[in-house]
Amino acid sequence: MLVAQVYAEPLFAQAVPSMSSTICCVIFTLVTIMAGFIGSFLIERLGRRLLMIYASFCTGVCCVILGTQIQLHWGPHWVTAIFMYIFGLTYTCGAGTVPCVLIAEIFLPEIKSIASMLLSEWSLVCSFIVLFIFNPLVTAIGLGPVFYFFAVACFLSVIFCILFLPETQGLPVDIIQTLFAKKTVRRRYIMVDTEITF
Template identity: 35%
Template sequence: MSYILGWYLTYRYVVWVNLACSILGVALLMTVTESPVYLLRQNREEDARLAIAHYRGESPASKIVLEEVSRLKQQITPAVELIATNIEDNPKRKEAEKEKLNTDDFSPKMQTRMSPLKVLFLSPSSRRAFIVVGLCLALQVMMGMLPVQVYAKQIFTQAAPSLSSHFCSIMLGMVLLVGSLSSLVMTDKCGRKFLLIISSILVALCLSSMGIFMQTDIVPPWVTAVLILVYCFSFMFGAGSIPYVLIAECFMPEVQGLATVLLGEMVWLFNFAIIGVFPFMIKYIGIHSSFYIFACCAVFNSFIAYFLVPETKGLTKDQIQEKVLRRKK
């Protein structure tokens, strides 16, 4: 919508429209029911049960809701994950720990005494998931999508001076939307890992070709413009969306919120850096060389996806944690 409004309105009106949308978003957020995980951490089990019933569309006394409450109560206990990951290869120790779990000495206070920050970096599975997902997010930013969006008009003017830069920018916004919707459809059909690898490879090919075409002018300008749109679609199809799916799936509930905040702040920090550096990249090494650098990051991301990212399609949280640890071995 911002791309279309920017064609017809001045930036002042666009700012007011976005401000109105932000206010509407805040108003809608006030109607959202609190997270069941948060409520359980605050020892508000009844409210958590009502929240789950609200999101599930079930009765608070239904079997589905009660099972969900029971599962969440187990998962928000940091000690459970740590025990499972530390004794995986030692059957005798595993039996001893099971007996310990059944004793009265293992109280809820002992289970919850570790802070989420400690669990995030002391738990092998959570720590490894944080590193892998963090790498994917960092490389996602370094693929150059945000600079292309911010400097779309200038890039299209330089790549295809004979075409309307405003029209190309609107087409870019539409392609980003279509790519995002396609990702929603294909993520559960093809799997996260496959889409991430294919998307990164396509992005690398598009960026390399864009750099060559803009450096040599061997093709008509419209070809480069179309290639930029293909690059945007390829990015949103996998590399731009899958890392956020991994954030939701690769962390246990007790560290989910903290990991999301830390990784989100990291992404914004990288966004700030790449937006600030991009004009100097164009000035000193040229836009084609900038695209070559972005292409290298996309290639690196495909290797990270192939060797480190676990396939999480159709798996439970516990199965994903085990798979994350197995990839370490």
């Protein structure tokens, strides 16, 4: 999402040459702002886990569609703009909102401040890396295939959430900690059981 925000004008200029890139950027910003409000509503209705899974899947599908549209030009230019807006909407509702809520919920009060700081710093480092490699990647393989990399990241996020992310909505911190501990113990048991049978 950060790439879409930072490089919005050149992205829209390259992907949607028939429309004003400035107007496309303004619409993209408005969609992102509205998505923040929608995400804060959905996070209490659907729960953290389902919202993250659905939003990551939809974001991945948008990236695949954008990649093929930019690379193969199978539809009119406005299709690219529409799917950029849907991408912004789904990303902001899911990966743009849910991790912030989870950070506030999953850590014990004794470590919440340091853990939140470390995760925020890690997020900034990852954002820097993505921004740093974006232009060289676009130059090397083109804008369309770069969206395929983003799609893979989104689909891996779906798998990660299905396997490891428990639902934390309305639960106290001690119960949330128990949920994470149970998943860890269950995985270790499955690994040990698998090693014994083979």
